[in-house]
Amino acid sequence: xxxxxxxxxxxxxxxxxxxxxxxxxxxxxxxxxxxxxxxxxxxxxxxxxxxxxxxxxxxxxxxxxxxxxxxxxxxxxxxxxxxxxxxxxxxxxxxxxxxxxxxxxxxxxxxxxxxxx
Amino acid sequence: xxxxxxxxxxxxxxxxxxxxxxxxxxxxxxxxxxxxxxxxxxxxxxxxxxxxxxxxxxxxxxxxxxxxxxxxxxxxxxxxxxxxxxxxxxxxxxxxxxxxxxxxxxxxxxx
Numbered sequence: 001x002x003x004x005x006x007x008x009x010x011x012x013x014x015x016x017x018x019x020x021x022x023x024x025x026x027x028x029x030x031x032x033x034x035x036x037x038x039x040x041x042x043x044x045x046x047x048x049x050x051x052x053x054x055x056x057x058x059x060x061x062x063x064x065x066x067x068x069x070x071x072x073x074x075x076x077x078x079x080x081x082x083x084x085x086x087x088x089x090x091x092x093x094x095x096x097x098x099x100x101x102x103x104x105x106x107x108x109x110x111x112x113x114x115x116x117x
Numbered sequence: 118x119x120x121x122x123x124x125x126x127x128x129x130x131x132x133x134x135x136x137x138x139x140x141x142x143x144x145x146x147x148x149x150x151x152x153x154x155x156x157x158x159x160x161x162x163x164x165x166x167x168x169x170x171x172x173x174x175x176x177x178x179x180x181x182x183x184x185x186x187x188x189x190x191x192x193x194x195x196x197x198x199x200x201x202x203x204x205x206x207x208x209x210x211x212x213x214x215x216x217x218x219x220x221x222x223x224x225x226x227x228x
Contacts, residue, residue, distance in 0.1 A: 035217060045154075045162065045207055047217035061216055095161055102150030103167030104209070104217070110161045 002026040004034075004096050004108035011114045012086050019082040020111045022096030029077035030054040033099040036070060036081050039110075040092045050099065051079060086115045119143055119212040121220035128226040133198050139208030139220045140190040147184055149211040151191040157204045165206075166193060195225070203227045 007021040022034060035050040049060035053072045060070070069082040079096055094111050097104035120142040129135045139151065151169050154162040164173050166182035169191070179196045191210075195202055208220035 037217075037219075044222045045209075045219040047219060050217075059214075059216070097162075101168055102211075103152045103164055104154075104162075105164045105167060105173060107161045107163065 002098070002106055004098060004106060006094075006096060006108040006111045009112040009114070011116070013117055014086055014088055014115055016086050016115075017082070017084050018086055018113065019080050020094060020113065022079045022081075022108050024077045024079075024098065027098070030074050034070075034072065034079040035097050035099055035104060036068075036079075037095045037097060037104075037107075038064075038092050039095065045095075048081075048094075053077075053079065086113075088115050088117075091115045119210075119218055121208050121210060121218055123206075123208060123220040123223045125221075126224040126226065128228055129198055130228050131198050131200060134194060134196040135198060135225060137193045137195075137206055137208075137223045137225070138190050139192070140188070141210070144213070145186065146189045146191055146210070147186050151182065151184060152209045153180075153182055153191075153193045154207045154209065155202075155204045156207065162207065198227050200227050 005023050030053045033050045033052050036048040038046045048064045049070050051058045051070045051072050053074045058070050072079045091114050096108040122140045153166040155165045156162040165176050165180045169184050170182040181194045183192050205222050205224050207222045212218050
């Protein structure tokens with residue numbers, strides 16, 4: 001079964017750092033780009049950026065460039081989303097998804113990040 | 118900026134047919150594939166249509182997608198509505214930088 005499994009929910013304070021993960025299985029991890037998507041509470045889906053696991057090339061949305069870092073460890077089929085200094089406005093659900101042809105398929109189950117003092 | 122606009126909400130009775138629209142702000146809707154995702158409350162999105170009109174395995178044929186170049190929009194049609202279809206639906210395509218763009222989302226209520 002093709003699936004993406006994300007790390008568990010996190011509660012952090014403003015200014016703290018955080019890395020969440022997305023582990024792929026059931027497919028050749030280096031063949032497909034991995035994308036990260038944000039969903040703020042009660043809001044829609046926002047495309048953050050993507051990475052090519054074969055060469056770690058990344059592309060970010062201008063809205064997220066410089067605030068997050070996407071990386072990958074292809075030896076363990078895992079992609080990461082990292083913050084160096086969290087803000088309260090980073091509170092959201094974060095999803096990873098595999099780019100399959102023109103689509104995102106499948107999606108991870110999501111990681112809830114709560115940033116509060 | 119390339120945007121995809123969807124109606125905020127739609128309601129219909131079980132057994133009926135509902136069609137959701139997704140209108141592109143600029144360029145041609147046909148230039149890139151359009152996908153549709155279903156998101157039930159408290160769950161991750163799942164793909165119901167990819168590459169304009171393809172259904173992933175396991176998605177019933179009650180779901181169909183199409184493109185209308187004359188209105189520069191894509192549509193998702195759900196026939197034989199069931200209560201389990203109640204969810205938010207998002208269209209998605211790509212901009213000129215190959216960045217993903219999601220529609221504003223439509224909440225489907227099955228009365």
